[in-house]
Amino acid sequence: MPAAGYDDGGAAVTIKIIRPADRAAWLAARSKDVTASVAAALLSIHPYVTPYGLFMEKTGRLSPDEEETEAMERGNLMEPVVVAMIRKRFPEWTVIYENDRAYYRDPERRIGATPDAFIVRADRAGTGNCQVKSASEEAFKQYWLDPDTGEVVPPMWIAVQAITEARLTGCAWACVALVVITWRGTFQLHIIDIPIHFRLWNRLVAKVGEFWAMVESGEEPDPDWQRDGEVVMDVYRSSTPERRDLTGDIVLDDLVHEYRLARAIEADQKARADAMRAQLIRALGNAEIGETINWEISARTSSYRNGSQSRVLRVKPRRDLNGSF
Template sequence: MKTTSDLVFRKKWKDEAGAINLPVWIAVQAIVEARLTGASWACVAVLVVGHGLDIHVIDIPLHAGIWDRLVEETAAFWERVATGEPPAADYARDGDTIADLWPPDADVEALDLSADNRMPALLDERAEIKERVKAEEKRLDEIKAEIVEKLGGATLARLGDGREVVRAIQRRAEFTVKASSFPVLRIRQPRKAAT
C-alpha cells in the first residue's frame, strides 16, 4: 500500500500520455517484499488523496533478474562495509550527499594538493564553464532586450507558429529571509610576487 497526493501522483506516477508509470523504486520494493515473504505475486495499491479519493492497483511482475541484481549489489555493499571501502561517488547523482558528508570544518588543517594532477584540470574546466555560462547569460539578456523592444509595451503578442509572448507585471508580496549559513566554494588565484 502507498499513499500519495493527486499532484505527486500526476507528476511522479504518470507519463506524459497520462498512463500510470510506476516509480521503479516502488516496483523494486514490492519485488523484495514478495521474495522475502515467499509470495508468488506482488502488486501495489496506491491511494491517491486530493479533491477525492482514488485507488489504483498495479500488478508487479516478479523479475528474477532484478532480485539477482539486488542480491549481488547487497553482497557487494556489505563487502565494502567489511573492508571499510566506500563506494565510488557518482558526482552527477551524489553531490548533495557528498556536501553533507564533508561540511567545511575550520579545525581541519589546510591540505597539500600540490601533487594532485586532477585538481588543476577540474579548476580549469570549472573556470571555462563559468565563462561560457556568463557569455550565455549575456546573450540571453540581449535576446530579452530585443524581444521587449519588439513588444513595444504590449503585454501579449501572437506569433505565426501559434506561440504567444507574454510580458506582464508580476507582483510579489514582501517577505523576510531568515538568517542562514552555508558553504561557499571560491577559487583564489596565486599571489603575484612583488617586483
Template sequence: MMTKTSTVEMSHVEWLEDRRKGIGGSDVGTILGLNKWKSPYQLWLEKTGQIELDESNSEPAYWGNVLEEVVAREFMERTGKKVRRRNQVFEHPLHPFLRANIDRDVVGENAILECKTANSFLAKEWDGDEIPMSYLCQIQHYMNVLNRECAYIAVLIGGQRFVWKKIERDQVLIDMITKRLVEFWEINVMGDIEPPIDGSDATADFLKNHYSEEGKEEVTLPSNYDDLVESKRQLKKTEKEIKDQIQKIDNQIKSELGKRDAVIGITPKFIISWKSQERVSLDRKKLEVKYPEVAKDSSIYKTSSFKKLAEKEIN
C-alpha cells in the first residue's frame, strides 16, 4: 500500500531534511548521470548528511516555482482538463525510499501533470515529440511510485511559448530506472559506499568549491594512486596526439581555402568558414605609459586564486 506524508505544515528546513529520507524526482536524473549540474557523488554526500542539502535557490529554480501555477492554469485552459494540487510526498509500496512530490493530479484520469519552465536556448529540446531525458525519467519514476497509467508535461519556454505533451507509461524504462535507484540507495546510501568519482564538470566544480581552503597536511597515498597518475600521463599523451591530428586537419582545410582566396568553402555535407574575428583586451603596457597613476591602482585588477593539481616523479 502506498503511503504519503503531508507537506502543508512543513517549514523549508523540515522539507529539506525530509528529502534525506529517500530518492525524489529531482534526484533521478542525477543518479542516472543526466544532470550536468550535480553528480551522484555530490548527491551521496547530501543523502548521507556529510554536506548541506542543495536548496536550489537559483534564479531559474525561483521562477520555476513562481510560474508553476501559471503553467498549470494554461494547461487547463488549452486542454479542458482539470488539475489539483497534492501537497504530499508519496512513497512506493515496495521501496518506501522511492518518493514522489508531484506538481498536480489530473482529475478524472489516472494521470499526473508536471509543470516546467525552460530557457529559450533550450527550445530545440522540446521540438516535435522531444522531451529532455532527465524530465522523462523523472516522470516515469513518478508514475511508478503512484502507479499511474500516463502523465502530462507542460512547459513555458522563454516566457513566450507554451508546449504540453502526453507521456505514456514505459514499464521497461521504469524497471531500468528503479534498478539503478534501488542500487544507489541500498549500496551507496545505506551501505555507506562512496560512488565512483566521475569526470563531470559538476564533480569538478563541487570539489573545487567544497575543498577551496588550502590543505595543511602531507599524507602518504596508497600505490593505486601511482596507477592513476600513470594513466593520467598516458591520457595526456594521447590527448596531445589527438590535438595534433585535429590541427593537421584544420591546417589542410585552411591551406585549401587560402590557396583559393576563399572565406567560405562548401562541401556536399558542410559549410566551412574561415573568417577574421576581433577580441578587445587591455594593453597593460600602453596603459602604464599613458595613464601611469591608473595603472598603479590595484583595485582595477581582478585577482583570482585556484588550487592546481600537479605531480612530479620521485627520483
C-alpha cells in the first residue's frame, strides 16, 4: 500500500487515513469533504452532481440520503468479482485489495477518497491506484466507447475520481478496471490507464478551495435549472405561514405567466395522450402485443396488492419478433 501523503510542489501534504467500523461511520467521515466520486462537479463535468447540489449537501440543507442505490449495490457486489478477474487475467500483477472502506482525506483542503484497490506491476514504477467500475453493454457503448476510434475512453468525471484517489494515496499512476456486463450475461474486463494530469489536479484543488470558501461565507452557487430542479424542491420542502412581496421582480412575473402556459400545454398534451392510449388499447383488445407497419405495441397486465389491475402501454420501433411473449 502506498504512503499516506504526497508532494505538492515541494511541500509535503499529510493525509489522514480513517478505517470506519461500518457504513454509518464511513458516511460520517466523508461528509466533511469533497470526495473523489463527486469532485468533478466543481469542474462542471459530473453527470449526476452539480455545484449547487453539492453545496446544499455539504451545508446540510438536503434531506439525508444514506440509502444504498441499486447502482451502488451493484458496484459494491461487483468489486471483489472485478478484483478476482484482474488477478486471474494478470497473475504477474500484485493486487492489494482489503475491502475495508479505508478513507483517505486531506484535512487541510478537505478532499477525500475511498480507493478500491492498488496494483503493483513490473512494467510500471511505483504502486498504482485502481478504480473499479462496472457497466452494462449499452452504457459501455454510450459512455465509454469512442465511436470514431473504437478505443475505450473513460468519462472525464471518472478520470477525475481516479486522479484524486491517486494523489491522496500517494500513488505513482492510476487506472480504471472496467467490467462490462454483456447482454449475454458474460463479463468483459478492460484496464484503462489514467494519466495523472497535475494541471487538472491543481485546478481541482483550487476549485475545492473556492467551494469551501463559499460554504463558509454562505454564498450559494447559482442553480442549473435544467438539472437542479429536484434539489431546489428538496431544499425548500417546508413552508412557513408568511406572505412574501415579490411585486418588484418583473422577470419573476413573466416567469409565472410562462409557467401557467406550460402547465396548460402539459395538461392538454396529457389529455391527448390519455385519449390515444385508450385507442391503442382498444385496437389491441386483450392481446399483449400488436404490430403496425412501423411500430410494436405492448400492453401487459400488471396486478397490484390491493387486487387492482392495469395495462402498461409501451411503444417501440418494430423489429423481427422471436415469438416470445
